[in-house]
Amino acid sequence: MHKTPEVYALLESYRVGNLHDDDVVDHSDEEMWVREPLRDRRLVVKTARPFNAEIPPKLQIQHLDTPNELFYVRQHMPVPELDPATHRVKVSVGGHDPRTFSLQQLDQFPRVTLRAALMCAGNRRSEMNKVKPVKGLDWAGGAISNATWTGVRLRDVLLQCGVDPTDTKGKHVILQGADIDATGVNFSTSIPLATALSEERTVLLVTHMNGAPLPPDHGAPLRAVVPGAPAVRSVKWLESITVSELESPSHWHQKDYRAFNPSKTWETADFSTAPPVYSLPVTSAICDPGEGEQVKVKNGHVEVKGYAYSGGGAKIMRVDISADRGATWVEAQHLISDDAPPNTHYGWTLWTARVPVGKGQSEMELWAKATDSNFNTQPEKFDDIWNIRGILSNAYHKIKIKLQH
Amino acid sequence: MHKTPEVYALLESYRVGNLHDDDVVDHSDEEMWVREPLRDRRLVVKTARPFNAEIPPKLQIQHLDTPNELFYVRQHMPVPELDPATHRVKVSVGGHDPRTFSLQQLDQFPRVTLRAALMCAGNRRSEMNKVKPVKGLDWAGGAISNATWTGVRLRDVLLQCGVDPTDTKGKHVILQGADIDATGVNFSTSIPLATALSEERTVLLVTHMNGAPLPPDHGAPLRAVVPGAPAVRSVKWLESITVSELESPSHWHQKDYRAFNPSKTWETADFSTAPPVYSLPVTSAICDPGEGEQVKVKNGHVEVKGYAYSGGGAKIMRVDISADRGATWVEAQHLISDDAPPNTHYGWTLWTARVPVGKGQSEMELWAKATDSNFNTQPEKFDDIWNIRGILSNAYHKIKIKLQH
Numbered sequence: 108m109h110k111t112p113e114v115y116a117l118l119e120s121y122r123v124g125n126l127h128d129d130d131v132v133d134h135s136d137e138e139m140w141v142r143e144p145l146r147d148r149r150l151v152v153k154t155a156r157p158f159n160a161e162i163p164p165k166l167q168i169q170h171l172d173t174p175n176e177l178f179y180v181r182q183h184m185p186v187p188e189l190d191p192a193t194h195r196v197k198v199s200v201g202g203h204d205p206r207t208f209s210l211q212q213l214d215q216f217p218r219v220t221l222r223a224a225l226m227c228a229g230n231r232r233s234e235m236n237k238v239k240p241v242k243g244l245d246w247a248g249g250a251i252s253n254a255t256w257t258g259v260r261l262r263d264v265l266l267q268c269g270v271d272p273t274d275t276k277g278k279h280v281i282l283q284g285a286d287i288d289a290t291g292v293n294f295s296t297s298i299p300l301a302t303a304l305s306e307e308r309t310v311l312l313v314t315h316m317n318g319a320p321l322p323p324d325h326g327a328p329l330r331a332v333v334p335g336a337p338a339v340r341s342v343k344w345l346e347s348i349t350v351s352e353l354e355s356p357s358h359w360h361q362k363d364y365r366a367f368n369p370s371k372t373w374e375t376a377d378f379s380t381a382p383p384v385y386s387l388p389v390t391s392a393i394c395d396p397g398e399g400e401q402v403k404v405k406n407g408h409v410e411v412k413g414y415a416y417s418g419g420g421a422k423i424m425r426v427d428i429s430a431d432r433g434a435t436w437v438e439a440q441h442l443i444s445d446d447a448p449p450n451t452h453y454g455w456t457l458w459t460a461r462v463p464v465g466k467g468q469s470e471m472e473l474w475a476k477a478t479d480s481n482f483n484t485q486p487e488k489f490d491d492i493w494n495i496r497g498i499l500s501n502a503y504h505k506i507k508i509k510l511q512h
Numbered sequence: 513m514h515k516t517p518e519v520y521a522l523l524e525s526y527r528v529g530n531l532h533d534d535d536v537v538d539h540s541d542e543e544m545w546v547r548e549p550l551r552d553r554r555l556v557v558k559t560a561r562p563f564n565a566e567i568p569p570k571l572q573i574q575h576l577d578t579p580n581e582l583f584y585v586r587q588h589m590p591v592p593e594l595d596p597a598t599h600r601v602k603v604s605v606g607g608h609d610p611r612t613f614s615l616q617q618l619d620q621f622p623r624v625t626l627r628a629a630l631m632c633a634g635n636r637r638s639e640m641n642k643v644k645p646v647k648g649l650d651w652a653g654g655a656i657s658n659a660t661w662t663g664v665r666l667r668d669v670l671l672q673c674g675v676d677p678t679d680t681k682g683k684h685v686i687l688q689g690a691d692i693d694a695t696g697v698n699f700s701t702s703i704p705l706a707t708a709l710s711e712e713r714t715v716l717l718v719t720h721m722n723g724a725p726l727p728p729d730h731g732a733p734l735r736a737v738v739p740g741a742p743a744v745r746s747v748k749w750l751e752s753i754t755v756s757e758l759e760s761p762s763h764w765h766q767k768d769y770r771a772f773n774p775s776k777t778w779e780t781a782d783f784s785t786a787p788p789v790y791s792l793p794v795t796s797a798i799c800d801p802g803e804g805e806q807v808k809v810k811n812g813h814v815e816v817k818g819y820a821y822s823g824g825g826a827k828i829m830r831v832d833i834s835a836d837r838g839a840t841w842v843e844a845q846h847l848i849s850d851d852a853p854p855n856t857h858y859g860w861t862l863w864t865a866r867v868p869v870g871k872g873q874s875e876m877e878l879w880a881k882a883t884d885s886n887f888n889t890q891p892e893k894f895d896d897i898w899n900i901r902g903i904l905s906n907a908y909h910k911i912k913i914k915l916q917h
Contacts, residue, residue: 251913275853385885387887398719420887421886437775438773448706480824481888482771482904484794486892490838
């Protein structure tokens with residue numbers, strides 16, 4: 108009786124986004140979910156099962172390194188419960204016997220600490236979703252956080268297991284987690300072997316996050332961290348590493364996290380020929396004030412804060428803010444980051460700008476735009492980068508605020 | 513008598529651009545210019561003294577590696593005449609005695625051949641110049657060419673001269689050429705020491721271009737090639753290399769090739785705090801057909817060709833063409849490049865797209881837009897990337913053509 112066109116039209120106006128198959132999990136087996144970890148109540152939950160939650164924007168910019176309990180969470184499946192004392196990771200390199208390493212055995216390699224932001228390839232999807240609906244979790248700007256990661260180099264482990272560093276062409280490293288979907292398939296994805304062996308990329312097998320053992324939500328007791336890449340490549344609950352002439356055959360690798368142009372539809376997009384996304388473009392977001400907020404004008408200015416980030420090792424060089432739709436730009440005065448050089452800079456950048464306000468001005472539209480060390484910058488609008496999966500959503504962040512004099 | 517506002521207004525309409533001080537050289541000493549090399553008549557000359565010329569767009573896309581005689585030429589001063597038999601390069605590393613190397617002595621190091629495009633940071637400035645006048649040579653899209661370069665690694669030379677590869681922070685390598693301005697100052701610029709030592713960047717000291725000895729216009733007998741960087745860093749007629757805690761003090765390094773936001777003027781721009789440009793953003797251009805050309809429609813399509821490039825080692829992943837101002841996009845079908853992996857990909861990419869034509873359509877506006885392996889893409893328009901020096905001019909290339917059925 109309710110299935111009338113009028114009711115559908117009414118419901119359509121409340122739609123916040125379309126889920127992708129990946130985000131739809133069979134919840135019928137309650138047993139799968141009873142061991143989920145406790146989560147911080149300040150996280151903004153997008154889906155409860157699997158658990159996906161972003162960090163609220165005002166908390167996001169409080170710390171250069173996000174506290175572990177506030178780090179955004181992106182799960183594909185229930186969280187596996189693994190015992191650090193018995194956990195093993197298996198490393199298979201063609202032509203050599205597979206080897207397994209306990210956490211203690213991994214400790215033979217030099218320990219490395221690296222600062223890197225992890226960002227979901229779908230961060231800021233909600234803005235692209237407004238141009239034309241896309242499939243995927245309706246992330247605002249909270250699917251990125253920053254941390255220091257401690258572990259050992261994947262490079263060192265692979266070299267000890269017999270990988271030939273001069274023979275990387277066309278080879279991949281398949282990373283598999285202990286998380287399993289309803290059909291019994293483990294999560295996996297892959298990265299190019301050249302990336303895994305790069306001395307500049309420093310791909311890590313990580314046991315510690317901001318100095319503490321990895322929390323269950325972030326891959327305890329062992330995860331990969333592939334700095335500069337979409338976070339999906341930083342496989343959690345890591346249990347096997349395989350050097351292969353093929354990319355990961357998994358659904359997550361083959362049918363997702365690939366880029367298309369705005370004219371490709373679900374019918375015309377060919378995932379088998381589209382390149383996997385292994386690096387993220389320059390982006391930025393305004394975190395404080397928030398959309399629609401009333402802001403107090405001080406000495407003729409409003410203070411605006413946010414983050415900026417670019418993948419592939421690029422460093423943020425400048426953040427510009429416009430309050431007049433691009434006619435003039437104010438450069439952010441304080442960029443907080445670390446001193447890792449461009450090309451090997453994997454952390455995010457927090458910024459503060461002071462934007463002048465006209466006398467008696469009651470409203471303001473703010474645009475944020477970052478420039479990285481390759482001098483790439485963001486596209487102004489989402490139309491020309493729109494894609495069916497709603498990833499790489501990095502156009503200028505635009506918000507409207509009210510001014511209080 | 514002619515110095516009236518009316519005459520100035522009339523002349524203004526014929527202005528093609530404003531020269532920067534760098535491009536204005538004292539020509540009074542004719543003697544300086546008598547040894548200039550002969551140049552190919554097909555080059556499009558922008559200034560005769562110093563010689564600056566671009567390659568015509570239709571020749572640009574004929575070869576993956578641009579023939580030496582057609583490679584675009586960007587000189588700051590007269591071309592020095594150097595004898596390969598007696599030429600020496602001096603290498604100074606703090607704490608060690610300076611060393612000098614003849615070309616023969618450089619041959620002790622392993623020879624390396626690398627494909628890299630060189631692009632002037634001001635390529636496509638003419639398009640930015642139309643938004644609001646900038647200072648600099650009014651380059652169309654012809655200030656980029658591609659070649660294979662053969663030489664030895666700067667890294668190997670520096671290590672033999674005593675550089676400590678673990679102590680790169682805040683250090684630079686100053687590269688000085690034999691070309692001299694009217695006041696007796698040699699051309700120089702610098703790059704970060706970390707870049708010079710990077711195994712992935714492969715900065716070269718080059719003697720051969722596309723298999724032949726370097727031509728005089730391209731730095732004979734020895735030049736640097738810094739792949740992925742603006743061509744200004746690839747110093748020609750190289751005569752000294754100095755590791756320093758300071759960047760090059762030269763005018764060309766301190767007062768040029770730095771990036772500003774669109775609101776900075778010559779009065780407010782602070783070159784001392786602006787970051788030097790060491791890497792180039794993603795760009796593309798349509799080379800055939802040209803602006804305003806009449807194009808024959810074949811089987812309901814027009815064929816469009818051009819180049820795309822991104823600095824810092826990024827590889828072009830996709831080129832999209834729109835014939836309806838961004839409403840729909842056609843992906844270029846043929847991308848011609850080499851198989852160097854993303855992150856160490858320094859050559860350009862040539863592309864061909866087939867764009868559908870509506871029945872009876874008589875005109876078409878074409879937009880080109882490239883996406884690189886970091887999934888950065890070009891800004892749609894020049895307004896928000898405009899800068900006083902007209903560099904990094906990488907918005908969509910847009911042309912109008914006429915259609916012949």
